[in-house]
Amino acid sequence: MNIHFFGLSKNYKDKMVLENIQGKINKEDKIGLVGANGIGKSTLAKIIARKENYDRGEIKYSPAQIKVLYVEQYPVFEQNVSVYNEILQVTAKNSHLTQKEAPIVVKKLLKQVGLEEEKWQQKAINLSGGEKTKLSLAKAMVSDFDFLILDEPTNHLDLESYNWLEEYVLKLSKPMLIISHDRYFLDKVANKIWELTSKGLKEYEGNYSIYQREKEAQEKHLAKEYEKQQAKIQQLEEVIDERKGWYKKAHKDAGQNDFYRSKAKKHASVLKAKKRELERLKNNKVEKPERSPSPAFEVINKAIRDKKLPTFLIQGYNLTKSYGQKVIFNNISFNIKRGDKIALLGKNGVGKTTLLKIICGLEEDFQGRVTINPGVKLGYFAQELDNLQGELSILENVLSTETTRNEARLLLASLLFRGDSVFKKVSQLSMGERGRVAFAKLILSGANLLILDELTNYMDIESQEKIESVLEEFTGTVFFVSHDRYFIKKLAN
Known part of the structure; x- marks a missing residue:
């Protein structure tokens, strides 16, 4: 089987999203599709999956009746269907299992993707973002398809579900297209990388690391x-x-x-x-290569430069936290030392975010004790990004009493906000762009110990790399939660 497209173009309200795109998918391909946020990756995937029309160009499917399954980034489920029945309906439709065998397969699959029995009778539409991702992946596993497209499949997955997905993709003998900002995942599963830019689609043989080199x-x-x-x-x-x-x-x-x-x-x-x-x-002019500004080292470390801190900055003693009768964690102790860059790992629901909030003083209902050295100034990055003001510009959001406009603009430039883009209102930004603004605000706040909760969620690869560059230059202490294994490997010490 193969899918061949050429000259594809697509407009949205007079804005050219895709122009003269061409490529070919073969039966042995497991393609990672990368590119900046908003460049048209999902649009291209939907066109290939016959879920969206295109304005110009041609797609040839061989054979013509190829079944393409597209697993969306933001899955939508029926109004009153339970988690269990969402899977059972697809299983019954696409398998030769008997009425007795189908429920056994469904239960096993739900457990494999990390949806425990207590969730099975819930309405699928009421699941969290991560749980919806797991359910849509489980539906894909029992669906009938020749070619599979996954749009940001690792978003919100805990480590156990992530490992299960990785194993499934590696074992699957069918071609795939995977849109992802997760470099570790693409390193493991992709044998080809497509890079989509404003200049078109470029193909590289090999996984993400080979493409990058x-x-x-x-x-x-x-x-x-x-x-x-x-x-x-x-x-x-x-x-x-x-x-x-x-x-x-x-x-x-x-x-x-x-x-x-x-x-x-x-x-x-x-x-x-x-x-x-x-x-x-x-x-025949050679185009001038785009060069990102060098990281603003002095600005990044302004708050740390003159601070003399002891070895032990934060200590937790016998911490226990419950919600009603449910114990989240029990009797845990820890030390965070000067210069540490610690990754906090664990399944969804084990209390990682809760522990971060306890350290930051945002959660007071717990047993045990946390001591923080008086010289420590905490900076907390929350998943919700609720510390940004939408009606203000990027620059207005990040400025603090300790920061000059020039310093703020230097850091923002190193995080891809250059020129007049710093005057855009935050309400007009994507989630990934808002994440970069919130991170810049954190760095400029004067914090010398950063507490980061899923910092790189929603960010494209270029944004992740800029964030990493800043954190590698940051000489303070970092305590962070992340499911991004590439990010963990690069940052944690």
Whole structure:
């Protein structure tokens, strides 16, 4: 089987989302689709899945009746159908199981994806975001398809469900297209990467790390070619200016003198040749590589530079937390030391966010004791991003009494908010962009110990890399919750 598309273009309200996109999917492909937020990844996936029309171009399916299953990033379920029945209906429709066998398979599958029995009779529409993702993945497992598209499948998954999904994808013998910002996942499962940019769709063989190395090598080569061409253009322009001067002088001296007339013609001929060469170079111009501003190290570490902190910053003693009769965690103790970058891992629902809130003083109903050194200034990044004011601009949101506008703009530029974009209202931003604003605000708050709850959720890969660059430069202490294994591996010490 294969799917071949070429010249695909799509407009939304006069805005060109996709233009002249081409690519081919073969039966052995497990493709990771990457690109900036809003570039059109989901639109392309929906077009391939026959869920959205396109304005121009062509798609050829071979065979024509290929069944494409698209698992959405934000799944929608029927109004009054339970979690259990959502799966049972699909299982009954697409399998040869008997009425006795089907419920056994459904129960096993729900447990595999991390939906415990207490959830089975709930309405599917009332599940949390992570639980809806798990349910939509479970439905895919029992569906009939030839080609599978997963749109951000690892969002909100805990580690156990994440590992299960990874194993399923690796074992699946059917072609797939996976839209993801999770680099670790793409490293494990993808054998090809598609990068979608405003210039089109580019294919790279191999997993995410191979793609990244190849892209970096191409960018370095392009930078050298650009510098070489710029030097050649400058040299030609200087030669042309020089020859113009010589030609004018020879032409002036020529009069009736054959020698000077010959000399003037020679200069004119060379001048024309050099102008043609310059024109050819400019017509085949190497584009200037885009360079991100270097991380604002001094701004990032402004609050830490003059602080002398002891070894132990935060200590927790015998912490216990319950909601009613349900114990979330029991009798835990810990130390957070100066310079630590600690990842807090665990399944969904075990109390990771609750522990962060206890440390930050946002949750007071618990047993045990937390001591925080007086020199510590905490900065808390919450998943909800509720510390931003939508009617204010990006710049207005991040400015503090301790920060100059220049410092704020320097940090914002290192987080991809450049030029006039800092004056956009936060209410106009995507969730990933809001996350970057909230993070910038945190860094500029003067905090020397950062508490981060799922910082990279909703962010595209370029945003994640910029966040990582800032945190790698940050010389303070970080205590963070994340399901992004690439991020964990890069940051945690």
